[in-house]
Amino acid sequence: MTPDTVVIGAGLAGLTCALRLTEGGCKVAVVAAGAGSLHLGGATIDILGYDPAVVTSPAAALGSFIRSHPGHPYMRVAPSLWAGALEWLRARCEPLQLTGSLDENLMLPTAAGALKPSALAPRSLAAGDLGSGGKLALVSFSALKDFYPRLAAANLNRAQPGPTERVEARAIDLHGTVAGEADPGTLRLARAFEEAAFRDEIVARLKGRIEPGERVGFPAVLGLHRSPEVVAELAERIGEAVFEIPTLPPSIPGMRLHALLNRALRKAGGRVVMGASVVSSASHNGRLEAVSTDTGSRRSSHGARDFVVATGGVSAGGVTLDSSWRFKESALDLPLAGVPPPGTERFCADVFGSHPVSRVGVAVDEEWRPLDADGRVVYNNVRVCGATLAGAEPHKEMSGNGISLVTGYAVADAILRS
Amino acid sequence: MTIDIRASLDHCVKCTICETHCPVSAATPLFPGPKYVGPQAERFRSEEASVDDSLDYCSGCGICSQVCPQGVKIAEINSRARARMKAQRGVPLRDRVIARPSVSARLATPVAPLANAALANPVLRCLVEAVMGVHRKAPLPRFTSRPFQTRQRQRSAADSFRAKSAKVVYFHGCGVNFFEPRLGEMAVAVLERNGFEVIVPPQDCCGLPLQSNGLFSEARTYVRRLASNLAPYARAGLPIVSTSTSCSLMLKREAHEILGEDSEELAVVSEQMFDICELLADLLGRGELDRRFGEVSLTVPYHAPCQQRGHGIGSPALDLLELIPGLEVVEQEAQCCGIAGTYGLKKEKYDIAMAVGRPLFESISELGASIAACDSETCRWQIAHATGVPVVHPIELLHRAYVGEQ
Amino acid sequence: MKTIEAEVLVIGGGATGAGVLRDVCMRGYGGLLVERSDLATGTSGRFHGLLHSGGRYAVKDPSSAKECMDENRVLRRIAADCIEDTSGYFVTTEKDDPSYSDLFVDGCRRAGIPVEEISVSAALNAEPRLSPRISRVLQVPDAAIDAWKTVWGCVRSASDHGGRALPYHKVTGILREGDIVVGAVVEDRAGDEVRIRAGFTINASGAWAAQIAALAGCGGFTILPGRGIMIAMGHRLVDTVINRCQMPTDGDILVPIRTVSVIGTTDEEASDPDDLRILQDEVDRMLADGETLVPGFRQVRALRVWAGVRPLFKDEKAESSSTREVSRSHRLLDHHDRDGVEGFITITGGKFTTFRRMAQDSVDIMGAQLKDERACHTHEEALPDSEERTYYKLGSRLAAREERLHDEQIICECELIGRRALENAMQRRGSSDLDDIRRTLRLGMGPCQGGFCIYRSAGILHSLQRIDAASATASLRDFLQERWKGLHPILYGDGLRQARLDDWIFQGLLNVEQLQS
Secondary structure, eight states: OOOSEEEEOOSHHHHHHHHHHHHTTOOEEEEESSSOSGGGSOSOBOSOOBSSSBOSOHHHHHHHHHHHSTTOGGGGSOTTHHHHHHHHHHHHTGGGOOEEOSSSOEEEEOTTSOEEEESEEOHHHHTTOOTTOEEEEEEEETTOTTOOHHHHHHHHHHSOSSSSOOEEEEEEEEOSOBTTBSSOHHHHHHHHHTSHHHHHHHHHHHTTTSOTTOEEEEESOSOSSOHHHHHHHHHHHHSSOEEEEOOSSSOHHHHHHHHHHHHHHHHTTOEEEESOOEEEEEEETTEEEEEEEEOSSSEEEEEOSEEEEOOOSTTTTSEEEOTTOOEEETTTOOOOBSOOOTTSOSSOSSTTSOOGGGGOBBOBOTTOOBBOTTSOBSOTTEEEOGGGBSSOOHHHHTOHHHHHHHHHHHHHHHHHHO | OHHHHHHGGGGOOOOOHHHHHOHHHHHOTTSOOHHIIIIIHHTTOSSSOOOOGGGGGOOOOOHHHHHOTTOOOHHHHHHHHHHHHHHHHOOOHHHHHHTOHHHHHHHHGGGHHHHHHHHHOHHHHHHHHHHHOBOTTSOOOOOOSSOHHHHHHHOOGGGSOSOOSEEEEEEOHHIIIIIOHHHHHHHHHHHHHTTEEEEOOOOOOOSHHHHHTTOHHHHHHHHHHHHHHHHHHHHTTOOEEESOHHHHHIIIIIHHHTSOOOOHHHHHHHHHEEEHHHHHHHHHHTTOSOOOOOOOOEEEEEEOOHHHHTTOSOOHHHHHHTTSTTEEEEEOOOOOOSOTTTGGGBTTTHHHHHHHHHHHHHHHHHHTOSOEEESOHHHHHHHHHHHOOOEEOHHHHHHHHHHHHO | OEEEEEEEEEEOOSHHHHHHHHHHHHTTOOEEEEOSSSTTOSSGGGSOOEEOOSGGGTTTOHHHHHHHHHHHHHHHHHOGGGEEOOOEEEEEOTTSOTTHHHHHHHHHHHHTOOOEEEOHHHHHHHOTTSOTTOOEEEEEOOEEEOHHHHHHHHHHHHHHTTOEEETTOEEEEEEEETTEEEEEEEEOTTSOEEEEEEEEEEEOOGGGHHHHHHHTTOOSEEEEEEEEEEEEESSOSOSSEEEESSSSOTTOEEEEETTEEEEEOOOEEOSOTTOOOOOHHHHHHHHHHHHHHSTTGGGSOEEEEEEEEEEEEEETTOOOOSGGGSOOSOEEEEHHHHHSOBSEEEEEOOOGGGHHHHHHHHHHHHHHHHTOOOOOOTTTSOOTTOTTOOOOOTTHHHHHHHHHTTTSOEEETTTTEEHHHHHHHHHHHOOOOHHHHHHHHTTTOSTTTTTTHHHHHHHHHHHTTSSOHHHHHHHHHHHHHHHHHHHGGGOOHHHHHHHHHHHIIIIIISOGGGSOO
């Protein structure tokens, strides 16, 4: 099969783009070094959380944000696409019941007890929204090392969302091993929650310990692929709303989202080649003709009409920096924008500061095609989406999955239009 | 090269994606997971005595390395650490025997009916379990009394298919030679149908079972011998085609990455090594595949085995099977059948292997299909053993479609 | 103001101070040590971890070389648990003068350092990552030594003999009555002043010795801080200490210590011992030097860079301009002879390897001044945990973890630290500073640099109910900020990728930036 489009990268941007193209009738092959970064995140779609003050409504804030951030990936997103992208994802991830909108950020409790603004989140997470305050009981398992609800509750009690909205949080510790294991980890706990006997035990142990009107927060381990049923059952049996808080990677909500998108892509007829890093490419007359992946002993060539670079940013390896301080776009060696000139700071001294390195990436034209330093299109048939794009500080802006989703969607749109 | 494998531990950012995909740690807490025994424990290893026995629960399926977005050679690190441990502790007789399929097969072939009857005898199997540690229920294949090599030698020139434009070498492996010679014949037929002259040089085991059982120096002997048998063809530019995704991966990648073999002979062979579906899909891509398929009205669950995915070539079998009229192929999501070559044969690992494969077995059983497809021999045997559904190589379906058309 | 009485006050909680404390206590004095920060956070905690055979000084400074070898033997006997018996190679690379190696062999023989030539192929077989371009390999009994374990071991030993150490007690003044020093005024962590009255005061503050001596009104010498950077690489590239066989210079040593390899070091004259800057140019030089010893060094993950200052003693009359030319042998200043001040001596200079000897010499001088000469036994008695005289082994944590695989949580996955060890350390140290816990256990010192274990550790610290959420959160943030100092100058390749993931965890997932400390 010679695909119409080769998508390089299997994270949220790559999967979104590949799935939408496949649905649009394209033959798509996803070529990826690994399983992408969805497992690392909490499966929340953070569109814009800080500018730099906390953003309550991304829809209202985006206009001025884009004006004050020239070169930001959001600049290239047509206003008409935003709502469509979110609705598209909502429909693809129906079991997760993605909740929220562009109009108002959810304020979700984190495992450290901070509030985090997200536009869209799986319902099991969104049920913990503290935008209007509320009473929470956070349940932990002493065997789980990745969630400390006492610390989270105490910090939540210190961090009030607004002048009138009050948060009252407390922790409930469930001591002992889980399924006989001293160090089960989130994944094993999630698998345990898919078993009725384990749920019975948890419900029994919580009996009489929840006060009326308290929402019950769990670490995000309430089932792996059957989470909606697990959450609904627990809520019903406990008699109060139940929600999840994402923990350290691996994130179970991220795995759920990853599995849904992958399954949808395969069902739609998309092909995925995993464990295949792009090591070289061939081009002719400003068009990319093929990329080659390393298959151990020889290279395997993947030709197509269009190519999409969705390899992620620095943390995913889409952009690298070597020990001679040279930045490189790793798949096609595309020109990079935002590279700090030699002798200037790559980072600032404050660990949470605004680091110049964050913004390094590929600059694109309005058709998402890579540009060189002079603003010329490098390849006519290559498009770039997600964290590979220049100009964003996703962690500080709280915009990571938002950029991946919206630009992945927009790139598919651009290819389908052409 | 061995330096590169170890050095790849530096790429690990602890993201734990490997552990979320590991089928063995999902099935048993005895295995602490690929990240733990791989890049994490490796920092504490040196020439000192091996201390972490738990790494022996790794089945070597290699999924961790495939999914690692950072490029850590996790499975390879584990494999080498396991071999070092076994070299220090000694390898049990059982592992030495099951790691040499061609040796036992040569002994059994002349008395194939007897050997098969014996291995089908539950009482004898209990004895084998007690004495040897091969689980009484483990899926052992049936020996053929006419190995593939014998059949090929006895094949008259008239059987060969019309004029040949191109030549390929068929690397059939021990599975086809001693247990599934019909698959070999079908592979030759499919290749010939597509205009290839098929050369079947003498060949022995690739050494993969030895390698996966930690017998590295013995494995090297086998793989070197095989590479030198095949090298002249490879040097002449002939593609070497295999129906065994695990044995071809051994030549393509593992002998180099795990055993550290870097001979010119191996390099040239690995460069010319093709999975049969990969080769045919390439023909398809060039518009040269014979697409005159007859109808095969079946719903077939297809499992791409771990070693097939290790090739990094996508799923060429799916591209081919979708050409067959009437055939509905259901790609399986479950990752691993559990057998991992010889892992699931072992008394202490059998239950783990069966637990690893359970999601796959359940999915196949739920489909109610009369037949399933999978590219790797030991996986086929395991799936058939667990589900009772006969499992074929995708080539067999292509062959059926060609025959149906004729 | 609170007042504490002590027979002997030791100023400085590095190896020398801890050694002095142990020595005075073993000789039957009541010893008290004060340190402005945590123990072993000055020069002692900021070196590469080499237990010298003396080979490095064999040509240039034979008496130092001999002293190192003697103390190397002693420490192997008394501090085996702190030492990994790595052995050491002096290798002649393509950049080194080949004639130096003969001088080296002669120097070693004269200093009593066992030296053995091994073939290049044998060395490459043992250390496959070593540059194949080396032309000669000489083996000496170098080893790796864990500074924190050693210093804490000395303090534990001292407390077994009645001594006591007070970290986070900064000397702000020296008490003098006429020409006699009678103790010091210190400031504790809360900022409260404490008066310590002591019969004798030993200034063992290393690079800060001149500052302390000045507080007592004693001068006439300076300590030139020689700032050197070291970079810890993500894993063991070698299992043997590798030295360039040439005159001491930058980037001439690679030390395998615990789970990492440390390359060192540069030598820049600093004006202030607290100047621990990391310059880009120094990092670049270090990486290039690493490449000479181990091809592919630049592709290896750099974990962390730090600077330490050598206390190089200079009497006012010395004229040398380059700090490397100043003697590294230790200096004992008897301020009675020099300045007419009694009850006060200064010990400075020297090397980690010779800290015990420095302590012995200091206490001998004290005895002479006090006319109370007691015999030293520090070379005879093993430190706690070293009684068995078995060397530390790289695999020991992995072996211990294997035993507890199914009954204990692993909190720091990189350094294999279980929950019990962590909680014990937190209780024992009584510190809410995660950085103190780090040094005790190597918490957060592996490849992820705390990315995964520090949230856990903060949660555990808080759950032990000794501190409130605000303090636990502050401790978490302080840890990250402190780590960042040693990270950002060497962030490239895998380390950069890790740092971005860690940043995602703390900002994107936990949003700790928004928490009020």
